[in-house]
Amino acid sequence: MTRWLLALCVLLVARPAAAHVGSPDVFFEGAAGPYQLFVTVRTPPVIPGIATIEIHAASPDVRDVTVVPMRLTGPGSELPPAPDRASRSAADPRFFTAELWLMEHGSLQVRVAVTGARGAGTLSVPVPAYARATLRMSRSLGGVLFALMVVLALALVAIIGGAVREATREPGAPPPPPARIAMATAGAAVVGLLALGNLWWAVEADAYAAWVQKPWAPIVRLDDCVLRIGQVAEALLPDHGHPMHAFLVSDRRMLHFHPEPGADGDYVRRLPALPAGRYRLFVDIVLESGFPVTGATTIDLPDLHCGAITGDDSLWSGEVDPDITWDRPSAIEAGEPLRLRFHVGGNAPLEPYMGMAGHAMVLHDDGSVFAHLHPNGSVAMPALALAGGKMTLPDGSRDLVFPYGFPKPGSYRVFVQLKRGGVVATRVFMIAVGDASRRRRP
């Protein structure tokens, strides 16, 4: 196994990269028994840390909501801790919030239990927990703590000096001269202790930094028309029929394709004809634990004179499908949980596209945010299956709804994909997301 491959495997197994790119919160819509819920999990920047859970019930008859964190699967997925009761909003009785400790990295679930006029129900929301950052100490707090440390250090040296000078003398005996050598020795010892403490702190910080999310830049190679992506992990869960979903995106193209394991361990896929240019590549996989990982890189492609699209792959080449429209809100703010509602006109019935009613890809113009959504929200479908949840399939409706919240302000493109009459249709929408001064509910 080559060094880079080993490093990549370590990256994926021991230091998980992020689900999606730059989009750490989880947005999920599902049914807890008879109650339809929109659940938002605001993940903490550090683990262990406190997640904020926002639950919006579609109906007003929900009386009580509790939440517990558990492992998604295996040990730790069967014994719930004492549940946390979500508090009901005074302004909207259908809106509940709770704070929940996420104690471990990896594939977790938040189990939401609801009771109300129509009985009880539960809903499991898969949550990939990972550390995103280390907080720097503010100058003011650092200054105060440093000053206190200096005072305590000087006080300790002074106390030791005073003790060496007088503590063993008989009561009433006159004080001897100051114990300067003892104080100097004590001072050196205290400085040494502080230096050791500083060293320890650095070691602890480095150990924590090893757990902080590292971006995964897939190693890719183009052999004629075949794109090769270096092997990423021993075992992946199939995500609606494919172990890998990949997206090549330029200004006028968006290729959604599905590399499969090759004989040499790489994930490979024959590309269709594409114009030369710089493309962003995003790669979605789901590890065996249900932990979703998204890799991102850029690739310069030459003019590809290759074949046509095959299988479940799809290519958008700048066309506008007037049948797909977005019932968009007048203004969108960053962090706001939304139900992105698209309407599909025409008469052709909607069909499942790779088992799903629809797909939506959200891409920030600077490439810092990428999310692959489904009508259930931002959770990975294999993780949802592990949690015992059900995917949303076409139900005859002409509307597609994707629960999501744009993580930061800026310009985004939203690619909506669906299938009708045996053909995949894609439409791209541009949206400007504002800077939220406060969060609003859907």
Added chain:
Amino acid sequence: MRLAWYVWSSLVSVTSILVGSYWDISWHMSIGRDSFWTPAHVAIQLGGLTAGVTGAVLVIATTLRHRAPLRPASIGVWGFRGPFGAFLGAWGAATMLVSAPFDNWWHAAYGLDVKILSPPHAVLTLGVLGVSVAGVLLVLATMNRATGAERTRLGWVLLAIGGEILVLSMTAIIEHTFRSNLHRADAYRAVALVAPLILLALSRASAHRYAATLLAVFYTGFLATMVWLFPLFPAEPKLGPVYQPITHFIPLEFPLLLVVPAYALDLARHRLAHWPRWRLAPVLGTLFLATFVAAEWPFATFLQSPAARNALFGADYFAYFIQPGWRVARFEFFADAHPLRDFAEAFGAAAITSYLGLVLGDIMREVRR
């Protein structure tokens, strides 16, 4: 004769910190989630507060009143006067206080630490150490100035606080001395760094012939009682994921058999009392570690056996976060990668801490203020 109020407040302070610390660790093993106002935290804070107030009152009273009873038995620091222990107690309480915002920031920066030894916890431990040693010094200085029955009674108080310090110190290293680690030199090296220093310093300062044994008996009695007592109280985890079914408070593991090497130390130091410290220390250090390994190694084997999985030894009590596949839950020992090197370090450490303990004990016998 009645003992001075600050002797009792010192005992209360260290006891409060000890009970609070034990309770806090058990809380984190059983319930998980805590706040500033859990009973365990309040007990620790009360202990620090008691030490701080005791120190401050003694220093202020001794500084301001020239006829204060402790004025002749005081030391001077930055123009203030008071007993050595009073200054150290106030310093320890202040250090405990400072650790709080540091710990809060640590949790925000690196997540909630679920371990005992972290830099902010080390600052807290340093404060607790200051408070505890301050208690010893206040009692010790009074004892060294006293005679007769008062001296005897103070000797018992000294051993009680000393026993509490031994429990606190051994608790600080439980991440090295847990049951599955007891067939690795790492555990014995950790004990060698802590126990000989405390046992020899306090037994050297005490007049009691079996002081080390009594300290170890206190350690054993306290921790064994907790093993029997804590499971009587109901508890359930408030953090997840939960890997073990918890219905009651989970105690720390059964105490180490420190009483064996402590008894050996008492016998040896009595017989070799005339030896110089440089010659005595390596003998006592080697004796301590050899007898401890001889006792603890087979006892650990017993604790991993089904015979120890009962209310008496508590070997089947696991914290909620212990995963079923972990060695500790499977009653297995960790292998030792470098046993010879690590045991050599352990014996070296035992000799050094024995020497330091002897030096410290001799100094403590001389403390008058």
